[in-house]
Amino acid sequence: MSITTSSMKTVRPRFYKTTRFQALIKDIVVYILLIFLSFVFIFPFFWMIDASLKIDKQIFLWPPQWIPNPIYWQNYVIAFTNQYLPFATFFKNSMILEVGIISGRLLSCTLVAYGFARLEAPGKNFWFGVLLATFMLPGAVLLIPKYILFNKLGWVNTYLPLIVPAWFGESYAIFLMRQFFMTIPRELEEAAVMDGANTFKILRYIIVPLSTPVLAVIAVLSFKDIWNDFMTPLLYLNSASKYTVSIGLAYFSGQFTVAMGPLMAASVVMLLPLVIVFFIAQKAFVEGISLTGLTGR
Amino acid sequence: MKKPFFVLSLLVIASMILAACGTTTPATPTVAALSGVVRVGSWDSADALTPFNNAITSFEAAYPGVTVQLEDVPSGYGDKLLAEFASGTAPDIFQVGDGDVAKFAAQGVFEPLDPYIAGTIGNNPLDTSVFIKAVADIGKVAGTTYLLTKDSSPLVLYYNKTLFDVAGVAYPTNSWTWADFLSAAQKLTITGADGNIIQWGVQLPDSWGDPLWTRGILPIIYQNGGDIISPDGKTASGYLNSDATVAALKWYTDLFLTEKVAPTKADVAALSGQDLFQTGKVAMLWTGVWPLGSYIKDTTFVFGTAQLPAGSAGRANSICWAGFGMYSKSTNKTAAWAFLRWIGAGDGAKAFADYALTDVKAIADAQGKTTDPYYASVMSDLGVVHPLPDFTTMKFGDCVNTPFNAALDQYISNGGDLKTIMTGVATAADTCLGQ
Numbered sequence: 001m002s003i004t005t006s007s008m009k010t011v012r013p014r015f016y017k018t019t020r021f022q023a024l025i026k027d028i029v030v031y032i033l034l035i036f037l038s039f040v041f042i043f044p045f046f047w048m049i050d051a052s053l054k055i056d057k058q059i060f061l062w063p064p065q066w067i068p069n070p071i072y073w074q075n076y077v078i079a080f081t082n083q084y085l086p087f088a089t090f091f092k093n094s095m096i097l098e099v100g101i102i103s104g105r106l107l108s109c110t111l112v113a114y115g116f117a118r119l120e121a122p123g124k125n126f127w128f129g130v131l132l133a134t135f136m137l138p139g140a141v142l143l144i145p146k147y148i149l150f151n152k153l154g155w156v157n158t159y160l161p162l163i164v165p166a167w168f169g170e171s172y173a174i175f176l177m178r179q180f181f182m183t184i185p186r187e188l189e190e191a192a193v194m195d196g197a198n199t200f201k202i203l204r205y206i207i208v209p210l211s212t213p214v215l216a217v218i219a220v221l222s223f224k225d226i227w228n229d230f231m232t233p234l235l236y237l238n239s240a241s242k243y244t245v246s247i248g249l250a251y252f253s254g255q256f257t258v259a260m261g262p263l264m265a266a267s268v269v270m271l272l273p274l275v276i277v278f279f280i281a282q283k284a285f286v287e288g289i290s291l292t293g294l295t296g297r
Numbered sequence: 298m299k300k301p302f303f304v305l306s307l308l309v310i311a312s313m314i315l316a317a318c319g320t321t322t323p324a325t326p327t328v329a330a331l332s333g334v335v336r337v338g339s340w341d342s343a344d345a346l347t348p349f350n351n352a353i354t355s356f357e358a359a360y361p362g363v364t365v366q367l368e369d370v371p372s373g374y375g376d377k378l379l380a381e382f383a384s385g386t387a388p389d390i391f392q393v394g395d396g397d398v399a400k401f402a403a404q405g406v407f408e409p410l411d412p413y414i415a416g417t418i419g420n421n422p423l424d425t426s427v428f429i430k431a432v433a434d435i436g437k438v439a440g441t442t443y444l445l446t447k448d449s450s451p452l453v454l455y456y457n458k459t460l461f462d463v464a465g466v467a468y469p470t471n472s473w474t475w476a477d478f479l480s481a482a483q484k485l486t487i488t489g490a491d492g493n494i495i496q497w498g499v500q501l502p503d504s505w506g507d508p509l510w511t512r513g514i515l516p517i518i519y520q521n522g523g524d525i526i527s528p529d530g531k532t533a534s535g536y537l538n539s540d541a542t543v544a545a546l547k548w549y550t551d552l553f554l555t556e557k558v559a560p561t562k563a564d565v566a567a568l569s570g571q572d573l574f575q576t577g578k579v580a581m582l583w584t585g586v587w588p589l590g591s592y593i594k595d596t597t598f599v600f601g602t603a604q605l606p607a608g609s610a611g612r613a614n615s616i617c618w619a620g621f622g623m624y625s626k627s628t629n630k631t632a633a634w635a636f637l638r639w640i641g642a643g644d645g646a647k648a649f650a651d652y653a654l655t656d657v658k659a660i661a662d663a664q665g666k667t668t669d670p671y672y673a674s675v676m677s678d679l680g681v682v683h684p685l686p687d688f689t690t691m692k693f694g695d696c697v698n699t700p701f702n703a704a705l706d707q708y709i710s711n712g713g714d715l716k717t718i719m720t721g722v723a724t725a726a727d728t729c730l731g732q
Binding site: 057082084085143144147148151152156230231234235238239240247250251252253259 | 336342343344346366367368369370371372373376377379380381383384386571
């Protein structure tokens, strides 16, 4: 009897030693962690939407009132009917910048990155080092010199200082693209050369079609950066009729006070384009991030 | 600095404390000669831009040759101005807060206005007797006029009439002294059964929950005959640590420490999100004019305003102030002056007066502000405003204000000998100012 018992024990490990149980524990831990992190990331969005539906007094109540009561839609009305806040115009202006900057950045950076990835030139690595050095420079250092330069060109209060530089490359995007292009097998290009393709044709028919993930990453990140950029448009644009969405939102935050409810209401609506762009490009975006090594994979 | 519970309407009032002036149309001979574009920079936003637009419309009708271009910068105004100064392209007329005046004056970005006021440039003189002198004088640095007033606010003593009635205390009058003030505050401080204070006598000079706000404490120092920096901005010793200043600070801090008639920073933080005065948790409030509009709108709220109490040296007040200056590199100075004069003392000033306190006497009279039950005491206290210490040197903030505030905060938490503490601050400030 005792022999049987002991042999049964060795045959059937205790429940906590089973692989099934261990897998379950692992899943539980992972899910708890994921739920916790999701909460951390979702909370600001929840707070924004929550605050957009409250009167100002309720927003900072302590302990917080999680569900707005009553639901106060008026913040949306206040935000979008103010004569000084033409959000349609701000939106249009932001889109002009998005199109102008992203198209320029994709075009110029593809050309430059391909050059760094494949073509040979004396001192190529040195120049690539110089390029990388430019994105180590803090933007604040360049602010005033750039402003003086663009002012001398007579470009202040136009979109040119914002759009034109994008047509001359941008170090971060060039770096990302170069790393991606280097992973594309050379054999594809050699085959194209055999068929008589020149460098531009290789770019057009081989490289670009294979690079949609990295192009999507750059497009989406650029879209977000341009949408959120406050300082550059503020600096170069003088007329309110040329202001962008991010500056428009600042109208709710005065020198001494913040109209928190309307600010959050406008923020909710102005966040939508970002969310839409992200969902459209999500597949290519996530793929691109893993391929270009932005994550630890 | 930002306080969330102010509503949009308050934003308008607070950020637009007002502009000055004139009631007469400028001399006609200059009108035909003026032309071109005048650029105007402002940090105001949204509804606070209404007076700008009204003033611009009336100005352009009077000066058909001139186009005024408003450049409103809702946030980051200071950064943008600095970039524009660096490239020589700042707006012809720009709004300036009282904290930036000394720095900008030292950088030479202001055009001195005295020749324009006298009419020797632009043939468009301005009679400065139309202004409340103490307020208009804020626009001067070391005797030179650089700015005309946009709007301003002295410190105001608000009192809750209901709570005064319940406690059987007589309302504050404009002849109140420190002793009257303290005695009323004591009677109006109520401790609950559990030993916690449930109603305080007064919420002290309050800038968004900071009871150690220097601008709010300055009136008390002045009322006792003290100061915190020499008029030339070169020394703090003998001012910041003078017996008069130390005694004033002792009296002030004792309101928290020994009298316990005022909520401390921690009390205010614990009750954040509500207006302690409007909700009846304090019986008196010592702050600027900015909440006045919303208190008046609350028809269930019975309150009054009074001048600040007088100290041993009599009546005194300080001011929060914004003005308009002319850019020294402006390329259209006579037209810029015409517009500056318009919004500082002309019909344009009326547009601003609708939103905040004007320093043009005739406009304030016409608005009824000087006789209004709420505004009359505010307007009369504008007459006893002292010049701002911030204007004496651009180092005031770093060398005097910041260490002064820190030392006061330390004293409130840890105690010590106030005279010794202030002498330490003053000695360090002298060294800092001399560098």
